[in-house]
Amino acid sequence: MYNLVMPHLFYANMTADQKKAVVLLSGGLDSASTLAIAREERFQCYAMTFVYGQRHKREVQAAVKVAKSIGVAEHRTIKIDLAAFGGSAITDSAIAVPKNREDLEKHVNIPITYVPARNTIFLSYALAWAEVLGSFDIFIGVNTTDYSGYPDCRGEFITAFEKMANLATAAAVEGKGQYTIHTPLLGMTKAQIILRGMQLGVDFSLTHSCYDPDSRGRSCGRCDSCRLRLKGFAEAGLTDPIEYQKQ
Numbered sequence: 351m352y353n354l355v356m357p358h359l360f361y362a363n364m365t366a367d368q369k370k371a372v373v374l375l376s377g378g379l380d381s382a383s384t385l386a387i388a389r390e391e392r393f394q395c396y397a398m399t400f401v402y403g404q405r406h407k408r409e410v411q412a413a414v415k416v417a418k419s420i421g422v423a424e425h426r427t428i429k430i431d432l433a434a435f436g437g438s439a440i441t442d443s444a445i446a447v448p449k450n451r452e453d454l455e456k457h458v459n460i461p462i463t464y465v466p467a468r469n470t471i472f473l474s475y476a477l478a479w480a481e482v483l484g485s486f487d488i489f490i491g492v493n494t495t496d497y498s499g500y501p502d503c504r505g506e507f508i509t510a511f512e513k514m515a516n517l518a519t520a521a522a523v524e525g526k527g528q529y530t531i532h533t534p535l536l537g538m539t540k541a542q543i544i545l546r547g548m549q550l551g552v553d554f555s556l557t558h559s560c561y562d563p564d565s566r567g568r569s570c571g572r573c574d575s576c577r578l579r580l581k582g583f584a585e586a587g588l589t590d591p592i593e594y595q596k597q
Contacts, residue, residue: 368394370485371532372476375399375425377412379579380491380535380560383547385420387534390550396483397425398476402468403433403441410568419553428475438465440561447562449572460499463561463574469502471510473511477529481519486527488515491534493543508533540582548588555591566572568595 371393375381388395399413402416410427417425435441439462448461476488492503501507508531516522517530522529535543547554559579560569569576571594583590 366405368392369396369487370396370423370480370483371487371489372396372398372480372483372485373422373489374472374476374491375413375417376491377409377414377416377557378491378575379540379547379552379554379557379582380422380493380543381413382416382552382554382557383550384481384489384491384532384534385416386547386550386552388532389548393487393489395422395489396485397422398472398479399425399427400472400475400589401427401429402465402471403431405440405443405447405561406563408560408563409469409558411567412556415556416553419556420450426479430471430475431433432465432468432471434438435466440461440465447570447573449562449570450577451574454574454577458499460501461574464500469500469507470511473515473531477515477519480529481521484521484526486521486529487532488529489532489534491535491537492533493540495537495539505533505536508536538583542589544582544586548586558592564595568593570595571597 371388373385373395375385375397375442385395385397397417399410401407401410435443439445439447441551445462447463473490480488494504506546512529512531521527557575559575561575562570569592
């Protein structure tokens with residue numbers, strides 16, 4: 351069960367013969383770069399963003415700006431309630447967001463910012479929309495090099511979901527096509543993602559990555575996501591254009 355909220359419709363030099371793709375767009379730099387890559391590959395892009403009970407709506411606001419900036423055929427923001435289950439610092443305000451974590455890149459334990467089954471749920475919604483659109487292409491901006499230890503960002507998970515998609519949908523079973531889950535960032539470092547996005551004209555000042563921004567929307571600079579982002583910009587030899595809280 352879900353509520354459809356804030357539909358947005360934008361057209362940007364689309365042609366009728368372009369293949370359609372559903373692109374999961376969180377508003378972060380990874381998903382913004384993924385959307386730009388899908389556009390470069392000449393897909394007619396249908397962006398999907400979720401209000402899922404996360405701690406803040408800053409990333410949703412960013413997703414709207416990114417979709418407008420890069421250009422999509424349609425942008426849908428879907429409301430679901432993963433906060434009803436909790437189990438994550440992202441969906442339960444009673445659980446503190448880890449800051450300055452020492453084992454950031456060791457991946458010894460799955461961090462408490464992991465949201466149970468989030469990418470499985472998001473991809474399922476994307477699959478449903480793709481089938482209705484007659485699309486067999488879904489883009490998601492997961493990557494394994496700089497990821498925070500989330501099991502649903504691994505290539506093995508994507509391969510398994512793709513296999514499931516081709517078993518579970520009428521379009522695939524009837525031979526109309528085979529679904530492909532595109533993960534163009536999978537083996538890239540954060541620095542490589544940023545440089546690729548810059549090449550494609552992504553305006554990273556519109557993006558948001560922080561798990562725990564302040565009331566003004568400024569990024570904390572200390573959560574896992576902020577630290578990986580800042581490290582990526584530093585390694586790319588660039589300055590992050592977004593605003594951070596004073597440390």
